[in-house]
Amino acid sequence: MAEHQFEDDAVLTVVGTGIKLVSHLTTEAREAIEKADVLLHATQTPGMPQWLRSLNSAEFDLTSFYAPGRDRWVTYRMMADRALEELGRGQRVCAAFYGHPAVYVTPGVEMVRRARENGYTARMLPGVSAEDCLFADLGVDPGVAGWQSYDATPFLVYRPRFDTSAGLVLWQLDALGHRDYQPRHERSNYEVLARVLAEHYGPDHEVVAYLAAQYPSVAPIAQPLPISALPLHPGMSTLYVPPLGPRVADREMLAELGLVGPGE
Numbered sequence: 676m677a678e679h680q681f682e683d684d685a686v687l688t689v690v691g692t693g694i695k696l697v698s699h700l701t702t703e704a705r706e707a708i709e710k711a712d713v714l715l716h717a718t719q720t721p722g723m724p725q726w727l728r729s730l731n732s733a734e735f736d737l738t739s740f741y742a743p744g745r746d747r748w749v750t751y752r753m754m755a756d757r758a759l760e761e762l763g764r765g766q767r768v769c770a771a772f773y774g775h776p777a778v779y780v781t782p783g784v785e786m787v788r789r790a791r792e793n794g795y796t797a798r799m800l801p802g803v804s805a806e807d808c809l810f811a812d813l814g815v816d817p818g819v820a821g822w823q824s825y826d827a828t829p830f831l832v833y834r835p836r837f838d839t840s841a842g843l844v845l846w847q848l849d850a851l852g853h854r855d856y857q858p859r860h861e862r863s864n865y866e867v868l869a870r871v872l873a874e875h876y877g878p879d880h881e882v883v884a885y886l887a888a889q890y891p892s893v894a895p896i897a898q899p900l901p902i903s904a905l906p907l908h909p910g911m912s913t914l915y916v917p918p919l920g921p922r923v924a925d926r927e928m929l930a931e932l933g934l935v936g937p938g939e
């Protein structure tokens with residue numbers, strides 16, 4: 676990363692707007708938005724595009740590339756293409772994505788990668804992700820039991836080996852099992868998810884359907900429910916699965932690390 680140390684002159688800055696309208700935007704991200712020749716943005720909170728427009732009127736809403744039935748990966752490529760086109764015109768570009776711009780944001784990461792590949796100075800500024808809000812709202816410290824984070828669809832498709840004694844968060848429940856853009860909550864595959872989770876945790880294990888607040892003064896939604904009730908849920912975006920049972924320490928490792936004495 677040494678060659679990217681001095682990035683104040685970046686011609687591409689990718690920023691996160693956070694989840695909560697206005698209040699999550701960092702000072703450095705706001706400055707990048709305001710100073711850009713062109714502001715590209717893709718957010719989902721109603722009111723966010725209008726507010727971004729008020730910060731920089733030379734803007735383009737990248738969500739206009741979404742189209743029913745269009746593969747999400749095609750849309751993401753179109754978004755990155757647009758940033759590269761603007762850079763090619765000599766514009767200083769800021770691209771704003773909601774939450775953290777690298778967290779489940781393929782075009783954010785792609786823009787930086789492709790810009791650097793083409794010789795432009797590019798940087799990314801972090802933002803507050805939905806997961807950051809979850810830690811705060813549910814009082815979960817990922818360091819206590821460990822943490823696993825997956826997009827729900829690859830979680831089902833690739834069946835990764837995961838640890839039920841660590842926390843698990845599943846993202847993008849609103850597009851579960853779909854490659855194309857779903858402009859609504861997609862719950863037709865919740866039954867499959869419930870079956871897979873029940874294989875590991877049992878049907879009675881309590882999970883939390885989570886929605887971080889998108890506006891100041893609005894409370895987050897954290898609905899506890901047993902895994903068996905997932906197919907009945909009207910639609911959610913993020914699911915938190917708390918650890919199941921205590922972890923068992925490896926006694927030989929404890930001894931090797933000097934954490935227990937002989938015979939302890």
Ligand SMILES: C[S@@+](CC[C@H](N)C(=O)[O-])C[C@H]1O[C@@H](n2cnc3c(N)ncnc32)[C@H](O)[C@@H]1O
Pocket residue numbers: 694772773774775776777778779780803804805806845846847848849850885886887888889912913
């Ligand atoms: C394309 S990803 C974008 C994530 C975003 N960049 C971030 O840092 O949080 C969309 C997913 O983020 C999660 N998400 C977005 N907004 C959320 C909210 N208000 N509450 C809970 N999860 C949210 C959901 O899992 C949703 O399917």
